[in-house]
Structure formats: structure tokens, C-alpha cells
């Protein structure tokens with residue numbers, strides 16, 4: 019059961035970057051050293067590759083139970099492994115929603131049986147995600163939820179949100195909020211701006227996100243709860259979070275790969291694969307989001323993997339489902355547009371895609387002796403053309419289809435087991 023990863027450049031997530039071999043025994047990292055030689059171990063040659071802590075996605079929609087035509091825990095976690103993720107936290111907007119301990123147990127048991135990577139369920143804040151009655155938080159926590167969120171169903175009542183946060187603080191639960199004031203986003207389907215006016219689609223103004231974010235910051239400050247902001251997309255949101263952090267509010271935030279790289283100009287040809295909440299914004303927003311990552315205002319890059327069926331998207335733009343299938347392109351998108359362009363380096367990528375999300379969720383990550391061997395091996399220079407039909411995910415809804423990107427995931431190792439090996443049949447690798 020021993021494995022040696024040889025000759026890779028190891029970024030451990032704790033600040034070091036060294037050329038070294040890694041010895042894994044029964045799922046645990048036993049040694050990180052030069053030239054480890056052991057007989058009867060499986061050897062992975064990582065020459066010219068980076069060996070990184072497995073990515074952690076804190077915002078994934080696995081769709082099971084209830085929407086298995088869009089994704090299942092099996093296909094979603096296969097997609098995660100193909101994307102270099104060793105852990106995903108899954109959102110509760112399933113059917114039934116993850117709003118009680120029985121559904122938490124269900125998700126955990128399917129993940130145990132059919133999941134390829136580790137799955138951490140996120141529970142709902144309100145029953146049925148209806149924004150009316152608070153869920154039984156203590157039971158949800160005991161059953162194993164890592165956070166609570168109503169995600170795509172923002173809680174419009176400030177009074178209710180304050181009560182949720184007060185209980186959340188009591189049970190020390192992380193609160194994740196999708197910030198959208200529905201009275202401002204209305205029937206909008208894309209960013210409100212020049213492009214929406216030109217092509218005649220209803221817009222979602224940046225204030226829809228920022229007004230709700232400001233409210234949630236005020237409530238987090240007064241309740242003292244740990245608040246994590248899902249998928250931020252605007253320059254104004256970066257400013258609000260920066261100010262909140264300066265004032266000592268316990269707040270963290272994430273941004274998606276698509277919101278960091280694509281603008282509303284991508285909507286110009288009415289491709290419904292560009293439709294997501296929050297919408298693709300402007301170049302100015304992207305610049306602010308990248309600055310926000312660099313100065314520590316934004317903590318994590320999360321995919322918001324939102325798989326949908328062909329039929330959900332093969333309709334006029336304003337009728338299409340919101341969401342982008344993101345697990346399998348996240349690494350190459352960030353590598354191509356941010357790392358290779360010199361905006362961030364590979365150590366930063368590790369921080370945003372593994373270390374910080376793990377810390378926010380309260381799980382361990384990083385490569386060190388004694389740690390669980392959750393590892394991804396990537397080639398940062400190889401180019402490929404994104405082909406949605408090669409996705410493991412059932413959701414082929416990507417705006418990156420046909421784009422030439424740099425960076426491929428070679429191996430994903432979860433607890434010392436190879437769960438993804440590019441161009442190779444896993445069955446043929448004896449571990």
C-alpha cells in the first residue's frame with residue numbers, strides 16, 4: 019500500500035516550495051525528502067509537475083437527492099477528482115433540501131458508497147429553503163453539516179436573518195450567504211450595463227449584491243457569527259468586505275473562476291452557458307476581485323459548480339437556468355488567466371483553492387509528515403482545448419468550451435488512493 023511521488027515540485031501550503039519525493043503509507047504522508055527509495059512501492063513520476071495539497075471546493079452543487087438528471091454524488095465527485103479536488107462541500111438546494119438530519123445522513127451515506135472524493139454537506143438555514151422557519155441547527159450540526167446556507171434563495175427578512183445568525187453563533191456554525199436583494203435583481207438575467215442594454219436583456223445591478231452584503235455584514239457584526247460570503251462579483255463587494263475585515267467582523271469571502279475571468283461581453287451571443295448568479299460583470303470588477311484576492315480581502319476561489327441539463331440551457335436566455343459547471347475547468351482557468359499571466363503565483367493558487375477554504379470549513383489540508391495524503395499533481399504548462407463532452411460531470415454547461423487553456427490535472431490522490439489519473443485506467447494502477 020505504499021506510494022512514492024518522485025521528483026515533483028512540492029508546494030506544501032505552509033510556505034515552502036521544494037523539489038522532493040513524498041512517501042505515502044496507508045493514506046498518511048510518511049516522509050518528504052530527496053531521493054526516497056523503497057522497494058515494493060507504487061512510483062508516480064512527477065518530474066516537471068507540481069505536487070500540491072488537494073483542492074477543496076467550498077461551493078459545489080451535487081444535486082442528489084432529487085435532481086439526478088443534472089448530477090449525482092457519483093458523477094459530481096468524479097468531476098471533482100478530475101478537477102484536482104479531494105474535498106467538496108455540497109449545497110443544500112436538493113429535493114428534498116438538506117434541511118434535516120435524515121437528508122444529511124442520506125448524502126453522507128451515498129457519498130461514502132459512491133463518492134470518489136470527500137463530501138461535506140452544507141445544511142439549509144430555513145426549512146424547505148423557504149425563508150420562513152429556521153431549521154434545527156443543533157441536529158444539523160450533530161449530523162455533520164460543516165456550515166448552513168440557503169444559497170440561491172436569499173433570506174429577504176432581516177429579522178429572520180438576525181435570528182438565524184444569533185442561533186448560528188450559539189452553535190458555532192459557519193453561515194454562508196448568497197447576497198442578492200431580490201427587489202433589486204428582479205427579473206434580471208445578466209449584469210446590468212452597456213451590454214444588457216445593447217442586447218436587450220434585463221439586468222442585475224451590482225447593488226443587488228452589495229445591499230444584501232451590507233445588511234449581512236451589519237448583522238454579522240452585531241451577532242458575532244462567523245459569516246462567509248458566497249460568490250462575490252463586484253468591486254463594491256470587495257470594498258465592503260475589506261472595510262468589514264478592518265473593523266474586525268468575522269467575515270470571509272469566495273469568488274468563482276468565471277467571475278474572475280469572464281465579463282458580460284461573453285453574453286453578447288446569447289450563450290446560455292454564460293448565465294449564472296451572480297452574473298458575469300465588467301473588467302473593472304474583475305480587476306477589483308483580483309486585487310481583493312491579493313490583499314487578503316477575498317479568501318477563497320470556489321467553483322459554484324452548478325450542473326444543469328441540456329434542456330435547462332437550450333432555451334431563450336431569459337428562460338435558461340442559472341449556473342455553470344465548474345469543477346473540471348477551475349484549475350486550468352485560474353492557472354491560465356492568473357498564474358501564467360503573473361497576477362498570482364502557484365503558492366497563492368494553493369492558498370485560495372486548498373488551504374484557505376479548508377481553514378474556513380474547519381478541516382485540515384496541506385502536505386506535511388503525518389498528514390492525510392490528499393494530494394493533486396498538476397502540469398501547469400500543458401495546453402488543452404476544453405471539451406464539455408469529455409466532462410465527467412453530467413453538467414456540460416460551461417462558457418469555457420472550445421477555449422485553449424493551460425494546465426492539466428495529472429493525478430488526484432485522496433487518503434493515499436489514486437482517484438483520478440489522466441489518460442490512464444485507474445484499475446491498472448495497483449495501490
Ligand SMILES: NC(=O)N[C@@H](CC(=O)O)C(=O)O
Nearest residue numbers: 079169170294295324340341
Ligand atoms: N449559482 C447559480 O447560478 N446557480 C445555483 C444556485 C445559485 O446560487 O443561484 C444552482 O444551484 O444552480
